[in-house]
Amino acid sequence: xxxxxxxxxxxxxxxxxxxxxxxxxxxxxxxxxxxxxxxxxxxxxxxxxxxxxxxxxxxxxxxxxxxxxxxxxxxxxxxxxxxxxxxxxxxxxxxxxxxxxxxxxxxxxxxxxxxxxxxxxxxxxxxxxxxxxxxxxxxxxxxxxxxxxxxxxxxxxxxxxxxxxxxxxxxxxxxxxxxxxxxxxxxxxxxxxxxxxxxxxxxxxxxxxxxxxxxxxxxxxxxxxxxxxxxxxxxxxxxxxxxxxxxxxxxxxxxxxxxxxxxxxxxxxxxxxxxxxxxxxxxxxxxxxxxxxxxxxxxxxxxxxxxxxxxxxxxxxxxxxxxxxxxxxxxxxxxxxxxxxxxxxxxxxxxxxxxxxxxxxxxxxxxxxxxxxxxxxxxxxxxxxxxxxxxxxxxxxxxxxxxxxxxxxxxxxxxxxxxxxxxxxxxxxxxxxxxxxxxxxxxxxxxxxxxxxxxxxxxxxxxxxxxxxxxxxxxxxxxxxxxxxxxxxxxxxxxxxxxxxxxxxxxxxx
Numbered sequence: 132x133x134x135x136x137x138x139x140x141x142x143x144x145x146x147x148x149x150x151x152x153x154x155x156x157x158x159x160x161x162x163x164x165x166x167x168x169x170x171x172x173x174x175x176x177x178x179x180x181x182x183x184x185x186x187x188x189x190x191x192x193x194x195x196x197x198x199x200x201x202x203x204x205x206x207x208x209x210x211x212x213x214x215x216x217x218x219x220x221x222x223x224x225x226x227x228x229x230x231x232x233x234x235x236x237x238x239x240x241x242x243x244x245x246x247x248x249x250x251x252x253x254x255x256x257x258x259x260x261x262x263x264x265x266x267x268x269x270x271x272x273x274x275x276x277x278x279x280x281x282x283x284x285x286x287x288x289x290x291x292x293x294x295x296x297x298x299x300x301x302x303x304x305x306x307x308x309x310x311x312x313x314x315x316x317x318x319x320x321x322x323x324x325x326x327x328x329x330x331x332x333x334x335x336x337x338x339x340x341x342x343x344x345x346x347x348x349x350x351x352x353x354x355x356x357x358x359x360x361x362x363x364x365x366x367x368x369x370x371x372x373x374x375x376x377x378x379x380x381x382x383x384x385x386x387x388x389x390x391x392x393x394x395x396x397x398x399x400x401x402x403x404x405x406x407x408x409x410x411x412x413x414x415x416x417x418x419x420x421x422x423x424x425x426x427x428x429x430x431x432x433x434x435x436x437x438x439x440x441x442x443x444x445x446x447x448x449x450x451x452x453x454x455x456x457x458x459x460x461x462x463x464x465x466x467x468x469x470x471x472x473x474x475x476x477x478x479x480x481x482x483x484x485x486x487x488x489x490x491x492x493x494x495x496x497x498x499x500x501x502x503x504x505x506x507x508x509x510x511x512x513x514x515x516x517x518x519x520x521x522x523x524x525x526x527x528x529x530x531x532x533x534x535x536x537x538x539x540x541x542x543x544x545x546x547x548x549x550x551x552x553x554x555x556x557x558x559x560x561x562x563x564x565x566x567x568x569x570x571x572x573x574x575x576x577x578x579x580x581x582x583x584x585x586x587x588x589x590x591x592x593x594x595x596x597x598x599x600x601x602x603x604x605x606x607x608x609x610x611x612x613x614x615x616x617x618x619x620x621x622x623x624x625x626x627x628x629x630x631x632x633x634x635x636x637x638x639x640x641x
Contacts, residue, residue: 153187156474159214160536161204166194168532178491179529186478192532195219201227208236213464216475218536221459223262223270224581226588232264237462238472239267247476249483258455261581271479272457274538283451283566284559286342287414288442289422293433294321294408304445306346306376309409313385316408328406332380333387335412336395339377339597340365342452343411345570347373349450352594354579360633361579361641365594366620368613375609377601391598403429414441416559417545423555436554441562449570455577461536482537491533492540492548494523500549508549522550579636586631590624 168179169192175183183189193214195203204220207213208231217237222228231237244251250271253259258279259272276282295302295312298319303309313331320326337343340350350370354361357369364370380386387393402410403425412418419441426435463475481487493500493508500510512521524531534540541548546556596619600612620626 153474154470155187155189156471157189157191158216158471158475158478159191159193160216160218160532161193161195161214162218162532162536163195163200165192165532168192168529170528176527176529178494178527178533182478182481182491182529182533185481186474188474188478190532208464211464211466213237213462213466215463215467215471216461216479216536217464218273218461219459220462223460224583224587228262228269229583231462232269235465237269238465238467239264239269240271240463241472241476242267244476247480249480250476253457253483256456258577258580259457261577270460270462271537272455273459273461273536274456274483275454275458275542276456277543279453279456280451280567280572281415281563282454283570284415284563285413285418285454286337286345286452287412287562288343288444289402289410289412289414289419289439290442291316291321291408291438292440293438297321297323302440302443304443306344306444309442309444310376310380310385313380313409314383317385321408322405330387330401330407331385332409332411333390333393333398333401333407335398335410336393337411337413338365338594339374339601340370340594342450344373344376344444345449345452346444346446347376348448349571349573351452351573353453353573353575354629354632355573355575360629361636362629362633363625365597366592366617366625368610370597371609371613374597374600374613378603378609381601382604386601391602400425400429402426405430405433409442414559414562415542415545416548416551416556417541419555419559420551423552436552436558441558443562443565445569449566451566451570451572453573453575458539479537482533488534488538488540488544491530492523492544494527494530499523499526508547510549576641578639579632579641582632582635584628584631584635586624586628590628592620592623592625596620 169175179190204213204217205227213236222231240250240254244254253272253274254268256272259268262270290302290312292302294316298315298321300312300315301308303312315321316329316331322329334343338352340352342349342351348364348369349355350364350373352363352365355364357364357367377386381388381390387398398407398410399412399422401407403422410422412422422439423435426433426439461479463472467475482491493510494512499512500508503509510520512523512526514520515525545551546560548556596616600609600616603612
């Protein structure tokens with residue numbers, strides 16, 4: 132019986148779970164709120180133990196929070212005490228990144244990564260190679276999407292389709308049709324409860340030029356060609372039609388009149404409460420699930436799936452939102468030995484792998500999940516006192532840290548994650564397929580984005596300044612207001628920056 136129990140325990144661990152012939156190592160690790168994965172006074176959970184045993188290491192957390200993280204990192208760097216694995220830092224291309232490389236604070240990755248095929252695959256991405264120094268890579272990308280085209284779903288609009296039906300309206304597919312719908316939402320009492328306090332449209336925190344309304348061309352904050360020059364579309368006159376559209380909506384009471392004072396997530400709560408007609412936010416499965424979770428508490432008597440849809444904008448000027456395939460980075464300090472470097476890379480390569488991703492996201496196959504006849508993952512976690520199924524991270528706190536260290540597994544696996552209702556995943560997948568086929572792909576140049584120029588560091592212009600233009604109800608034209616903003620942005624280094632970028636691009640033959 133003891134032998135059988137031992138064999139069953141071994142079968143629950145990932146392949147090659149026990150390190151063979153590896154010297155034990157302690158590894159210090161930092162990541163936002165990592166202490167939550169190592170609850171004080173509690174034994175490490177089975178997932179964390181399994182990964183430690185697989186690589187014969189002990190993880191020692193060094194916590195950083197959302198406030199003061201940069202200062203703490205700089206103190207650690209100055210005292211040569213950075214964690215062995217320094218994760219969750221969004222500094223690539225910044226002055227700090229340049230200084231860490233030039234001052235030898237962080238190690239370059241080995242030139243030969245053949246032992247680490249998953250790392251090697253990501254290091255070859257153009258948006259990673261663009262930040263090489265002297266032909267060497269100095270960070271591991273924390274992947275958001277393995278296929279960057281999925282960024283298209285990180286901007287969009289949710290709409291009350293039941294309100295459309297109540298008013299006899301078709302789904303809007305152009306900005307003009309959307310405006311007509313917003314007018315009807317304002318005056319037509321679509322909620323059936325007198326409409327007092329109803330807001331036609333509001334945003335959940337994304338900048339006005341951030342591609343929630345993609346039918347006005349590319350307006351985001353990456354460097355793109357404007358004629359013979361390289362400029363940021365978000366600061367250019369090409370963004371004026373979009374800004375003027377928002378400003379018109381605001382003037383006519385169709386856009387949130389209190390947008391300037393809203394906290395980031397206020398708008399999605401308003402939508403869940405039934406007081407908002409169109410919500411601008413990310414429309415990927417994980418983000419739609421956040422609205423769904425609020426909805427089922429606020430309006431349990433109304434089916435989310437009967438009431439909510441993604442607005443399917445069309446048009447020749449619709450551009451997909453695009454970003455680098457990773458968000459933030461993991462660094463290895465120069466004090467790390469060659470032996471420790473190899474162990475760290477082995478761990479990161481595993482966490483990049485499909486096996487590693489699924490293990491730290493869904494737990495032990497056969498205990499925490501299984502596959503159905505169609506190959507879909509079915510969770511079998513226990514339920515809590517309220518009758519709700521536990522999350523993997525409730526049972527295994529270490530899964531949070533391991534699932535965020537190398538990749539954002541919550542985003543990478545969201546289209547197959549059974550924690551997200553199938554209806555949401557199907558709705559988002561269908562819209563992704565439509566956008567991929569119908570919308571233009573901006574094909575951003577990551578070599579230009581990565582240019583190391585002092586003018587980039589010195590520039591302080593901010594796209595948030597558009598808010599005062601949108602909220603201006605005077606008779607002045609949007610063009611007049613823009614010229615004032617452009618003068619401000621140029622005084623904050625934008626003109627000097629785009630000229631420097633243009634010159635550098637020409638030197639690269641671009």
